[in-house]
Amino acid sequence: MPKFLLIAEKVYKKFEEDKLFSDNLIEQLNNLVSIIRKEIKGTPCKLKYNFIDFEECLSKPLNECTIKIDMSLMPKYKNKGEYIMWLASFIERITIGGQSKLPPLSSIVPPDFSVKKDSELISENKKKVSEENVKLIENYFNSEEYKKNNKKINLI
DSSP states (O other): OHHHHHHHHHHHHHHHHHTOOOSOHHHHHHHHHHHHHHHTTTSSOEESOSOOOHHHHHHSOGGGOSSOOOOTTOOOTTSHHHHHHHHHHHHHHHEESOSOOOOOGGGTSOTTOOOOOHHHHHHHHHHHHHHHHHHHHHHHHHSHHHHHHSOOOOOO
């Protein structure tokens, strides 16, 4: 997402400089895609679609659209921070190749690492804890300090 935020900030800045924000939403979205196309040139990101019919996206329900992009949560461009966050999400949805894949777990986990079932681990941990607790309690009652402070009470 940080990569898309940087692109979104550049796109927003370019829009402000060129005064491309307009009240015509379809025109603004088409301008957005053209600026995004220029900004991602030379990066691993590529647009998923050559053409997006924003009129269809804005007028039809999402399940009836050819390209499924939900435009209902698009904020006003005057709310800069909110708009940039939305724009980053939008760029992420219409591009491919921008997300780096996580390395396989085998490269992180040491080869001598072994895994046990959850139930085995829980029972072993409980056993260890209960044995330690028993020893602590016995040691407390057998300690000299306890014997000094608490005399035996004979119950007859």
